[in-house]
Amino acid sequence: MTPDADAERHAPADALEPPTPRIPCAILGATGLVGQVFAARLANHPWFELAGLVASERRNGTLYEDAVDWRLPEDLPQEAATMPLESFDSFRLAERGIRTIFSAIPKPLAVSVEAELRTQGFRVFSNAGAHRRDPDVPILIPEANAAHLAWIERQGYPERGFIVTNANCTTTGLALALAPLLPFSIRNVTVATYQALSGAGAAGLERLETMDTAIPHIPGEEEKVAWESKKILDAEFAVSATCVRVPVAFGHLESVWVDFDTDPGESAIRDAWAALSPPAAGLPSLAKPAILYDESDDAPRHDQAFDPESRGMTVRIGRLERDSTQPNRYRFVLLVNNVVRGAAGGSIANAEWFRAKYRVED
């Protein structure tokens, strides 16, 4: 952990009172799966006020509850249900005093839309892969690389707007599991995934009724897991991923093998996971443990993706054991909720960390 992140980890809780009034925000791609999680988490959020729901042109003026095909295992919140959808118009959003944007639009669209928003001074918290490779754009996970938030200053903040992305959903779970293990000197990481259909959006989830096989190819995913992990963790080690789509609705399981330079011991690994914590006290979405170690033989499982305690923000890990096929090799299995921790919930946590670090009230 960098000294900057370490200092922020102890930011005083009294600096994190809710803003009055709450900070207005808008969701781009509000009808999609990730957009639904944004709506569910931003309605009644203590810091943010849902002030705009944006989807494609054809939805213009339709009430959210009439347009959305609600697919989450939690209720559509009333605060969002009766809001009208609008098509994208950055000037109209700015006129209403909205500066905070949560983006859940397809990557090809995000390339220009998010760049335009940044140019106009908006703060963009994005799920799309469009700008993750930009050197000044952080792929932020508050517990893993809090100090990377400062890269927004290289984009020109506070005089200008910025884009902060979160990682691909699979990478998010892996990076959270690996971040606390960095002090043990990681040499190599191998991961095999079992990814839910919702990872491919609303269209992917449609296939739940008809797909009775696993598909050992998710275009571009394996490369993303490898390079994003290295960018997030400032890592030198190699990451080799095999990504498989499986016919479940939510949650990505990942079998992980980690080779260390020396043997850290099982209990030290578990202690490191237990100690992983948010960079500041009082971030509303990060109150629960980032990582929960589950002792059960059959955990973690996909049906634990929406755990009631953290509503999908906690990464569950189980089955940690020494792998005797190589010296200093351990293996474990993790579960990350792809649409919550790996997408909208992660973005909201990023916005909370931004507000806490820069003491923003609008």
Ligand SMILES: NC(=O)c1ccc[n+]([C@@H]2O[C@H](COP(=O)([O-])OP(=O)(O)OC[C@H]3O[C@@H](n4cnc5c(N)ncnc54)[C@H](OP(=O)(O)O)[C@@H]3O)[C@@H](O)[C@H]2O)c1
């Ligand atoms: N699903 C995941 O697990 C996951 C995880 C991490 C990141 N992501 C990323 O998050 C983004 C959204 O993913 P998703 O799974 O929510 O996709 P999705 O279910 O397909 O939703 C796409 C959203 O984008 C909107 N949209 C499409 N074309 C548009 C246009 N021309 N103008 C305005 N809005 C438009 C759609 O609105 P309409 O309903 O009006 O068409 C819908 O609200 C993608 O970039 C994806 O790669 C997804």
